Amino acid sequence: MKNILVIGATGQIGSELTMELRKRYGNENVVAGYIAGAEPKGELKVSGPCAITDVTDATMIENVVKEHKIDTIYNLAALLSVVAESKPMLAWKIGIDGLWNVLEVARIHGCAVFTPSSIGSFGADTPHVNTPQDTIQRPRTMYGISKVTTELLSDYYHTKYGVDTRAVRFPGIISNVTPPGGGTTDYAVDIFYSAVKGEEFVCPIQEGTFMDMMYMPDALDAAINLMEADPSKLIHRNAFNVTSMSFDPEMIYKTICKYIPDFKMSYQVDPLKQSIANSWPDSLDDSCARKEWGWNPKYCLDAMTKDMLEKLRLKFK
Numbered sequence: 001m002k003n004i005l006v007i008g009a010t011g012q013i014g015s016e017l018t019m020e021l022r023k024r025y026g027n028e029n030v031v032a033g034y035i036a037g038a039e040p041k042g043e044l045k046v047s048g049p050c051a052i053t054d055v056t057d058a059t060m061i062e063n064v065v066k067e068h069k070i071d072t073i074y075n076l077a078a079l080l081s082v083v084a085e086s087k088p089m090l091a092w093k094i095g096i097d098g099l100w101n102v103l104e105v106a107r108i109h110g111c112a113v114f115t116p117s118s119i120g121s122f123g124a125d126t127p128h129v130n131t132p133q134d135t136i137q138r139p140r141t142m143y144g145i146s147k148v149t150t151e152l153l154s155d156y157y158h159t160k161y162g163v164d165t166r167a168v169r170f171p172g173i174i175s176n177v178t179p180p181g182g183g184t185t186d187y188a189v190d191i192f193y194s195a196v197k198g199e200e201f202v203c204p205i206q207e208g209t210f211m212d213m214m215y216m217p218d219a220l221d222a223a224i225n226l227m228e229a230d231p232s233k234l235i236h237r238n239a240f241n242v243t244s245m246s247f248d249p250e251m252i253y254k255t256i257c258k259y260i261p262d263f264k265m266s267y268q269v270d271p272l273k274q275s276i277a278n279s280w281p282d283s284l285d286d287s288c289a290r291k292e293w294g295w296n297p298k299y300c301l302d303a304m305t306k307d308m309l310e311k312l313r314l315k316f317k
């Protein structure tokens with residue numbers, strides 16, 4: 001039986017991952033770790049144990065791990081790419097000092113650890129089309145630098161200490177429960193909210209800018225299925241390219257227009273978001289994830305759009 005701690009359980013991915021893990025492993029066996037000021041609410045709060053778990057405090061993490069006999073940690077604490085550029089030292093403190101705390105606790109208490117990387121771990125010198133699993137990374141954003149370091153430090157703990165670390169490089173995640181905050185790919189979530197509210201969408205990313213994206217149900221499967229995978233089949237660990245779709249603003253706009261024909265979009269490009277997006281891949285090659293642990297996403301752009309619009313319409317009814 002797994003006992004799981006999700007650090008960052010009230011964030012965009014954490015809030016849905018915690019509920020999915022509770023569904024699969026039992027409510028009592030999944031602890032929602034949160035920080036002061038971001039307390040769990042609603043179902044997340046009442047359906048299972050919650051514990052204040054600040055990733056920058058190793059003792060606090062260790063106490064939660066000991067109290068709940070944790071054997072698996074999903075470490076989702078991080079600042080997203082745009083906000084990390086305005087707070088680079090904080091991004092490092094949470095992303096890397098925090099990761100070091102998690103890995104040390106995991107080493108001492110024998111926990112497996114999932115700490116996601118991102119398409120942000122790639123940089124301007126990376127081949128942008130069909131980006132290989134193993135290729136030049138060299139990002140120039142603090143988010144990217146911290147994600148490459150996350151990958152290297154996680155691999156280090158695996159090879160040196162045998163800690164069972166595994167991760168994926170998440171693309172932009174699109175979801176209808178908890179909005180993302182401060183990412184370059186946030187536009188692909190915001191556009192759905194504008195469409196459902198009947199508002200014009202002002203897009204901060206230029207037409208023709210392709211980025212990898214994924215619908216939340218596939219992102220949850222990616223994290224959980226990788227942690228369930230047979231370790232003897234894993235050639236890579238930190239971190240696997242995974243993707244479900246690649247589109248530019250026009251493609252997602254036109255797909256939404258199939259369901260809401262009078263939806264309007266204009267452009268007001270944000271220079272910081274655009275420069276980050278330009279340095280990221282257009283499309284990832286995720287064949288290693290498919291081969292080594294059976295990655296197989298279910299949602300394409302059209303299926304995701306249909307589901308997003310249905311769910312958001314219910315939310316704003």
Ligand code: AKB
Nearest residue numbers: 080081118183184185
């Ligand atoms: C961001 O845009 O910062 C994130 C990511 C792709 O890692 N959504």
